[in-house]
Structures are given as C-alpha cells and as structure tokens.
Amino acid sequence: MPDDPVESNLQPLLAAALREALELAGLILETSLIATNFGICATVDEKIVVKAPDWVYIPTVEPLKDGVIRRSYTPNAEGDRPLVVMEFISETEGGEYSINPYYPYGKWYFYEQILRVPIYAIFHPKTNCLDIYRLIDGRYQKQELGADDRIWLGEMNLFLGVWQGKKAAMTTGWLRWWDKDGNLLLWGQESLGLERQRLVEEREKTEREKLRAEKLANKLRDLGINPDDL
Known part of the structure; x- marks a missing residue:
C-alpha cells in the first residue's frame, strides 16, 4: 500500500453521530440546518468564496420551495449565520488553522472575520484533542475544557466533549453532547x-x-x- 495520507472514514461518522443525538433528543427544529461538507458561501470583493466545514449548525434558515434541494447556503441572504462550525483534522492539511487574509482565504479567517461564526471547534481524532474557540471582541479566543473533557456551550444549551467508546464497529474518541444536568444525549442504538x-x-x-x-x-x-x- 502507498504511504500517502488519505482522508479518514471516521469524519462522516463523527458528523452523523453529532446530528443523530440532537435529532433523537428532539433538539433540531424544522427551521434549523445541520449539514456536513456543505458549501457555505460569501461574496467578498465581488468574488464568491465557498468553504465546506465538516459540520455546521445554523439555527434558522429560510424555507425552500417544495421540491427544491438546498445545495449551498449564504448567510444573511438565506437566514442566520452559522452558530457552530466544526472541522475534523485528517491526515491531509486542510487549512483549519489558516489565517490567510487573501482570496481564497484560510478557513480560520473565513469563519472568524468574514462569517463571524460565534463558535469554532477543531477536533483531532488521532489524539482526541478538541479545541474550542469563541468569538470575543472580533477574534477567536481558545476556551478551556473541563476536567471531564467537556465545555458548556450556552448558545446550544448543551455540553460538548470527547467520549471514549464504540460506535459503528469503531472504538475511538467521539464528540458527544450532554444536557445541562450532565446527562449524555444518546444515539439510537444506545436508546434501544x-x-x-x-x-x-x-x-x-x-x-x-x-x-x-x-x-x-x-x-x-x-x-x-x-x-x-x-
């Protein structure tokens, strides 16, 4: 086998697991948008910029006409700006920490300065390291996790953290949600x-x-x- 880095098959599973728990807990409104590798667009200096975060949560979006499939999303023009954006680090450098202020812009710069996303999460599956950045005074500032590897996200009214366990035949670190009382939001198989x-x-x-x-x-x-x- 070649030794070239490849994308991890864990990334789509991480994204799906985050959504699954919210959906089963009844925390996804019809007006909300949760997407994976989905184009978020903005026009800067008459140029269209598109980034596709590994996971994004947008509280309220405008409904589409019947039969129309949403293929991308433009904040303000179609609804709220994203509340939470997550990137999962793979073996391939994806510019998650890039502050390149020139077209096509680094992801960090795009989320912080152009979209002004309140919460930016970067997860390193290989090391189970979760970095949380909150937009304060126009800049991302790193937030510290608690001793239990969780952090309270008041905007979501939930804790987000790293949980060690098995899902989809993979035993690894997963991103999980907990409610304000510390109760884990369960996946479907766990509920069954x-x-x-x-x-x-x-x-x-x-x-x-x-x-x-x-x-x-x-x-x-x-x-x-x-x-x-x-």
Missing part, C-alpha cells in the same frame, strides 16, 4: 439498548412478584385457607 434493558427488568420484576404471590398462596393453603376465597 436501554429500552431492551428496561423491558427485561420489568419482565424479571413481574416474575418475582408472581413467585411471591404463589408462595403466599401456598402458605395460606397450608393453613387451610383457600386464597381464592380472599
């Missing part, structure tokens, strides 16, 4: 697992209660009392 566990526990409880009832009935019969007469 909890539901199965609940059903098993209920069935076991029913069996235990049935056994107790039978033992009590037998004791009553030993005392000459017909439990059916009670």
